[in-house]
Amino acid sequence: MKRFKAVVSGRVQNVGxxxxxxxxxxxxxxxxxxxxxxxxxxxxxxxxxxxxxxEFLELTRKGNRFIRVDNIQLKMLPVVEGEKKFTYHW
Incomplete structure (x- = not known):
């Protein structure tokens, strides 16, 4: 089990x-x-x-017709035990 922070740049806001x-x-x-x-x-x-x-990073790099990913910066983080879902933060 691993945990990362990925900062994604490109056309990644207001495009879903x-x-x-x-x-x-x-x-x-x-x-x-x-x-x-x-x-x-x-x-x-x-x-x-x-x-x-x-697999997630590969899908993210591909983007779609609205999303264009120029760069992904990864930083390893400590694993959070018991985390059960993926959420949006505003």
Missing amino acids: FRTFASMNAQQCHLTGSVTNLENGDVEVIIQGEQKDID
């Missing part, structure tokens, strides 16, 4: 990125959260097995 990230996190069996940052980036906290995190 938080919903996109939430759906991908659930599909990949991850917990955590997604939050818009004031500078236009989005912070995603993801926790789960490394293979699931890798």
Whole structure:
């Protein structure tokens, strides 16, 4: 089990990125959260097995026709025991 903070930059606000990230996190069996940052980036906290995190990051990098991901900065965080879901933060 691992936990990361991913700061995602590109065209990631006002394009449905938080919903996109939430759906991908659930599909990949991850917990955590997604939050818009004031500078236009989005912070995603993801926790789960490394293979699931890798799949989530691959899906995130691909984006969609509205979302364009230019960069993802990863930082490892301590695992939060007992976390059960992926949530939005405003």
